[in-house]
Amino acid sequence: MNDAPEYVPPKVWTWDKPSGGRFANINRPIAGPTHEKELPVGRHPLQLYSLATPNGVKVTIMLEELLALGREGAEYDAWLIEIDKGEQFGSGFVAINPNSKIPALVDRSGPKPIRVFESGAILLYLAERFEAFLPKEAAERAECLSWLFWQMGASPYVGSGFGHFYAYAPMKIEYAIDRYAMETKRLLDVLNRHLAETEYLAGSAYTIADMAVLPWFGGIVKGWVYHAAEFLSAQDYKNVLRWADLLLERPAVRRGRMVNRTSGEPASQLRERHDASDFETKTGDKLAAASE
Ligand SMILES: N[C@@H](CCC(=O)N[C@@H](CS)C(=O)NCC(=O)O)C(=O)O
Numbered sequence: 001m002n003d004a005p006e007y008v009p010p011k012v013w014t015w016d017k018p019s020g021g022r023f024a025n026i027n028r029p030i031a032g033p034t035h036e037k038e039l040p041v042g043r044h045p046l047q048l049y050s051l052a053t054p055n056g057v058k059v060t061i062m063l064e065e066l067l068a069l070g071r072e073g074a075e076y077d078a079w080l081i082e083i084d085k086g087e088q089f090g091s092g093f094v095a096i097n098p099n100s101k102i103p104a105l106v107d108r109s110g111p112k113p114i115r116v117f118e119s120g121a122i123l124l125y126l127a128e129r130f131e132a133f134l135p136k137e138a139a140e141r142a143e144c145l146s147w148l149f150w151q152m153g154a155s156p157y158v159g160s161g162f163g164h165f166y167a168y169a170p171m172k173i174e175y176a177i178d179r180y181a182m183e184t185k186r187l188l189d190v191l192n193r194h195l196a197e198t199e200y201l202a203g204s205a206y207t208i209a210d211m212a213v214l215p216w217f218g219g220i221v222k223g224w225v226y227h228a229a230e231f232l233s234a235q236d237y238k239n240v241l242r243w244a245d246l247l248l249e250r251p252a253v254r255r256g257r258m259v260n261r262t263s264g265e266p267a268s269q270l271r272e273r274h275d276a277s278d279f280e281t282k283t284g285d286k287l288a289a290a291s292e
Contacts, residue, residue: 020170037090042077045109050102052261054215055119059103061256068252071130078273120152123208144202147209157183167226195239218244
């Protein structure tokens with residue numbers, strides 16, 4: 001029995017108190033900038049403004065994969081946007097993403113800078129621009145785009161639904177956790193059944209669909225997203241685990257996961273990336289040793 005008084009919604013909702021929970025300080029019901037702040041610009045053609053959340057990591061994995069493939073035009077500066085400090089609401093960031101969410105990319109290789117926001121759009125933009133990781137053949141391309149957009153539609157149930165109520169909400173609400181755990185498990189089962197039939201999501205080739213899905217659903221089964229692997233019985237999703245392990249062997253995936261990371265093992269954190277050599281010299285452990 002829950003003895004808390006039942007919440008009766010008023011006729012009109014108003015923003016009169018903080019909502020509580022992990023991100024209460026940055027949640028607000030209006031868009032637009034909260035302060036003036038220009039974005040820094042580095043020397044490379046691509047400027048990424050991000051953080052190593054599952055949505056951010058998709059793009060850094062793609063950029064590292066493109067560089068590993070020898071696409072020199074994919075050299076990039078990765079600037080850190082600390083969302084818990086509200087940096088996504090600075091005027092410069094809002095100008096490149098009116099939705100105030102990481103990741104956002106600016107391609108400065110042409111006569112006019114091109115902004116791209118939404119991680120799925122960024123992956124597609126890069127795949128088309130560099131002709132990589134997006135199949136050309138119609139059926140495989142359709143499969144790749146289907147799984148890419150599946151991820152974009154599915155992850156809010158995992159993040160804003162399951163993750164929010166399981167890990168971040170100020171109180172544990174059984175109804176909400178049940179509702180979103182059920183949906184997250186259903187999504188994992190969709191993936192697990194598909195990966196019983198195919199090596200990668202779009203078939204025999206590794207594509208942007210794998211890069212998009214790995215940080216969320218690979219993260220759930222490997223336990224680094226919301227530490228919920230046991231709660232969701234991750235061991236049952238054997239094909240998802242097989243596929244996640246296959247991707248995690250890729251050096252570019254490992255590097256991509258380090259960029260703009262601000263937590264975890266210091267050796268796994270490269271807060272900003274401005275050169276390929278930064279992975280050797282600028283990780284958290286190296287910076288700490290250098291300052292001793
Ligand atoms: N659909 C967007 C979602 C991006 C998103 O939710 N980003 C989060 C971090 S994972 C964020 O920037 N949150 C800041 C905020 O909500 O103020 C995408 O895939 O790019």
